[in-house]
Amino acid sequence: MPTIKVTAEGTPALETRDLSVLYGETKAVKSISMEIPRNKIVALIGPSGCGKSTLIRCFNRMNDLVPNARIEGQVIFRGENLYAEHVDPVEVRRRIGMVFQKPNPFPKSIYDNVAFGPRINGVNGDMDEIVEVSLQQAALWEEVKDRLEVSALELSGGQQQRLCIARALAVTPEVLLMDEPASALDPIATSKIEELIQELVKNYTIVIVTHNMQQAARVSDYTAYLYLGELMEYDVTDKIFTAPSERSTEDYVTGRFG
Amino acid sequence: MSDASERLLSTPPDLVRRRRWGRAFELVCLGTTVVGVVFLAIMLVDILIDGAGWLTGTFFTESPSRIPSRAGIKPALAGTLWLMGLVALIAFPLGVAAAVYLEEYAARNWIQSVIQTNIANLAGVPSIVYGILGLAVFVRWMFALTGGRSVLSGALTISLLVLPVIIIAGQEAIRAVPGSIREASYGLGATRWQTVRHHVLPNALPGIMTGTILALSRAIGETAPLIMMGALTFIAFVPEGPRDAFTVLPIQIFNWASRPQDEFRNLAAAAIIVLLVLLLSMNAVAIWMRNKYRKEW
Numbered sequence: 001m002p003t004i005k006v007t008a009e010g011t012p013a014l015e016t017r018d019l020s021v022l023y024g025e026t027k028a029v030k031s032i033s034m035e036i037p038r039n040k041i042v043a044l045i046g047p048s049g050c051g052k053s054t055l056i057r058c059f060n061r062m063n064d065l066v067p068n069a070r071i072e073g074q075v076i077f078r079g080e081n082l083y084a085e086h087v088d089p090v091e092v093r094r095r096i097g098m099v100f101q102k103p104n105p106f107p108k109s110i111y112d113n114v115a116f117g118p119r120i121n122g123v124n125g126d127m128d129e130i131v132e133v134s135l136q137q138a139a140l141w142e143e144v145k146d147r148l149e150v151s152a153l154e155l156s157g158g159q160q161q162r163l164c165i166a167r168a169l170a171v172t173p174e175v176l177l178m179d180e181p182a183s184a185l186d187p188i189a190t191s192k193i194e195e196l197i198q199e200l201v202k203n204y205t206i207v208i209v210t211h212n213m214q215q216a217a218r219v220s221d222y223t224a225y226l227y228l229g230e231l232m233e234y235d236v237t238d239k240i241f242t243a244p245s246e247r248s249t250e251d252y253v254t255g256r257f258g
Numbered sequence: 259m260s261d262a263s264e265r266l267l268s269t270p271p272d273l274v275r276r277r278r279w280g281r282a283f284e285l286v287c288l289g290t291t292v293v294g295v296v297f298l299a300i301m302l303v304d305i306l307i308d309g310a311g312w313l314t315g316t317f318f319t320e321s322p323s324r325i326p327s328r329a330g331i332k333p334a335l336a337g338t339l340w341l342m343g344l345v346a347l348i349a350f351p352l353g354v355a356a357a358v359y360l361e362e363y364a365a366r367n368w369i370q371s372v373i374q375t376n377i378a379n380l381a382g383v384p385s386i387v388y389g390i391l392g393l394a395v396f397v398r399w400m401f402a403l404t405g406g407r408s409v410l411s412g413a414l415t416i417s418l419l420v421l422p423v424i425i426i427a428g429q430e431a432i433r434a435v436p437g438s439i440r441e442a443s444y445g446l447g448a449t450r451w452q453t454v455r456h457h458v459l460p461n462a463l464p465g466i467m468t469g470t471i472l473a474l475s476r477a478i479g480e481t482a483p484l485i486m487m488g489a490l491t492f493i494a495f496v497p498e499g500p501r502d503a504f505t506v507l508p509i510q511i512f513n514w515a516s517r518p519q520d521e522f523r524n525l526a527a528a529a530i531i532v533l534l535v536l537l538l539s540m541n542a543v544a545i546w547m548r549n550k551y552r553k554e555w
Contacts, residue, residue, distance in 0.1 A: 065444060067366055094447030104438035106457060116456065117446035164442070171446055 012076075013038040013175050013205035014059055014096075019073035021054050021063060028054045030229040031073060036175075041197060041206045043220035043237065045213060047252065051229040052209045056177050058082075059207060060096040061089040077175075094121055097173035101180040103160035105152035105167075110135075110144050113152045113163055117171035130170055137203075138166035139196050158189025162196065169200075176200065178208040182215065194219050213253055217241050225249045302534075309527025317528060321494040322510065326521035331529050334510035336496040337409060337489075338478065338536070341506055344413030345477055349420050350470055354459075356421075357428030357466070362454055381422035388419045389486025397487050405501030407488035412504060415487050416480060420473035427469020431462040464548040471544035475537055481508040507533045 012035035021029040029051045036042050036059075044052040054063065061082060063069045075082040082092055094117075105113050114131045123130070131148070135141040140162040144155070152163055161181060168176060178197070182190040197206060197219050210216050216223050217237060224234040225246070233240065233249040244250045251257055320330025364370045392415030396404050404411040435458050443453040484506060492513070493505045507529055514526040 060445065062441070062445065065441070090444075090447050090449055093445055098441075098445040100438060100441060100445070102438060104436070104442045106439060106442065107461065116443075116448075120446070120448050120452045120456070167442075167446065 010038055012036055014207070015076040016055075016058070017074040017076065019055070019058060019071070019075060021051070021058060022070045022072070023066070024068050028229055029058070032226075032231045033073075034224060034231055034234055036205060036207055037222070038205050039201060039203075040221040041201050041208060041219055043216035043223045044207065044209045044226060045211075045216050045223060045252070046226035046232075047257070048211075049228075050226040052226050053179055055226065056179055056207055056209050059175065059177055060093045060098055062093070062098065064089050094171050095173055096175045096177060097168035097171065098177045098179065099161070099164050099168055099181045102184050103157055103164055105155070105160050105163050107151065107153055109149045110152050110155070110163060111148040114167050114170045117167060121171055123171075134166040134170040135163075137169050137200070138162045139192065139199070140166055156189070158185050158192055161185060161189070161193060165193075165196065165200075169204075173204070175205045175207065178206065180209050180211060183211060190215070213241075213255075225252060227252070305527045305530050308524050309529075309531050312524050312528035313531060317525075322492060322513070326519065326525060329514075329522075329525055331507065331510055331532060333493045333496050334505050334507045334529070335532065337493075337504035338506045338533075340409045340497050340500075340504060341413050341416060342474060342478060342540075344410065344500060345416045345420065346470070346474060348413060349417040349424055349473070352417070353421050353424030353470070353473075354428050354466055356425045357432055358454060358459070360425070361429050361432040362450065362458060377422045377425055381426060385419055385480055386482040386486055388415055389483030391415070391418065392483060392487035407490070407503055408501045409497045409504040410500035411487060412484050412489055412506075413500070415483055416477045419480065419483060420477050423473040423476065424466075424470050427472065428462070428466045431465025431469065432458055434465060435461040467544055467548050471541055474540060478533070478537055478540070479508055481506075481512060484509060507536075 014036040015034070017033050018031045019029060019033070020027060020031050032055060044056060046052050057063045058071060058075055059082075063071060071083055073083075077092075077096065080087065106116065108116070111131055114134050115127050118125070118127065118130050132141060132145075135144065140159060143159060144150075144163075152160060155163060161184075165176075165181075182193045185193065194215065197208065200206060201221075208216075208220065220237045222235065223237045223240040225232045225240060225244075225248075227248055233244055233246045235245075240249060241253055244253065316328065317330045318335070319332055320328055321333050322331075323329040360370065360374065364373075392411060396411035396414045397406055400411075404414070439457050439461065440453055443457050448456070489509055490503055490505050493503065497504045511526045511529045511533070514522045514529065517523075
């Protein structure tokens with residue numbers, strides 16, 4: 001299958017080449033070749049089990065933690081294959097951050113949640129400043145600046161998720177991966193996260209998995225439609241939702257199945 | 259009209275019968291619960307009546323004696339405290355390390371499952387078997403290190419006995435730490451060690467503490483393996499180092515209880531009270547520590 005490129009300038013932030021993921025005998029992702037343009041929001045959509053979460057977890061080697069997952073093919077980041085012999089997954093995950101489906105703050109203070117990443121990576125700097133800047137970037141600073149020592153578990157679900165975003169930003173990644181970041185949140189918290197994503201894309205490349213097609217249509221620049229582990233179609237979001245070239249894409253985005 | 263609707267929704271005979279079975283089952287469960295608690299209470303009252311009067315100052319400061327009024331538990335109490343302290347020092351780090359290895363590091367292959375199965379089996383091995391092992395390995399073979407029938411040999415033996423329980427409890431506590439916390443940590447570029455050190459262990463610690471205390475509670479009453487490996491039944495001094503000979507409270511209790519005179523039976527009851535107080539305060543300390551750690555997250 002040829003690489004599906006989207007019309008964007010410059011070198012892509014990430015590029016997959018014939019990327020496949022196997023869980024034992026099952027192929028969850030089938031030789032996907034695609035480019036993720038820099039400073040854009042790319043949405044991965046498709047029905048449950050289509051491989052979109054598996055695919056996004058290839059971008060920071062999170063699949064390494066799954067026993068018996070096997071990855072074939074390449075993911076190119078800054079000219080290096082993430083799966084090359086010399087690559088250290090720990091360093092990959094520092095540069096390519098991730099926000100998970102369910103908010104998963106550490107059972108520590110708000111401050112310590114954000115400071116954890118810089119601390120373990122041996123960052124020498126004004127930690128108070130790093131924490132403040134990260135929380136501001138995640139649009140959470142105003143709500144928590146007077147109670148940084150409070151346990152993160154006391155925050156609401158939406159605040160927890162923005163804290164998780166702040167925590168990911170604190171280690172200064174270049175790419176932010178979001179695996180259904182708003183699926184556990186109410187509509188107001190969801191719209192806050194969506195606004196935040198729009199703001200963050202100025203400085204980061206964002207890949208977002210979502211079950212919610214309206215969300216993909218609202219926030220993303222490009223949309224990739226996956227079905228049964230295959231990349232069916234990948235294009236500018238407007239085109240995917242208004243004039244898709246594939247029949248199955250059209251069926252999915254119009255709600256005829258999935 | 260109202261009559262008809264009442265009849266429709268009033269209790270049918272079949273439901274009365276079903277309820278009766280439910281009620282009967284509830285009573286059976288209540289009965290079995292009460293049996294355990296009542297017998298425990300009777301036992302405690304009986305022991306308190308027999309022994310409370312003998313809990314004098316001399317009882318704690320004297321060594322065992324042929325004259326009941328001059329007999330005390332000082333060496334046995336000291337031996338028990340020595341033993342518990344050493345067991346905690348030996349078994350806790352070993353058990354936690356093993357649990358961390360098995361949960362966080364070991365590959366899920368047949369070697370791991372063989373180890374796992376055998377740990378579960380070891381937890382069920384009769385304690386006297388550990389006594390035989392302790393006699394052969396720690397008392398005889400490692401004589402130069404342990405000094406023979408010493409409190410150190412006893413502690414090593416009891417540590418082997420409680421290790422499987424600590425490992426299994428530790429594994430359960432570690433498994434209870436949600437995978438999402440590990441993902442969050444790895445996702446920030448933490449190494450495995452950093453993830454274990456900052457997230458898995460602190461979150462699992464309350465559970466590990468509970469398991470360790472339960473294991474030590476079992477150990478504090480152990481008698482058979484210590485007699486087997488040669489702890490003394492009559493001793494008139496306090497161990498001053500890990501290589502000294504020793505006895506423990508349950509052995510002292512057994513010794514007194516097997517004598518014909520009533521006074522010695524009362525001494526045994528008094529020693530049982532001390533053993534129970536020791537056990538309950540250990541548990542209290544553990545619960546306090548657990549709550550303290552839980553608040554700090």
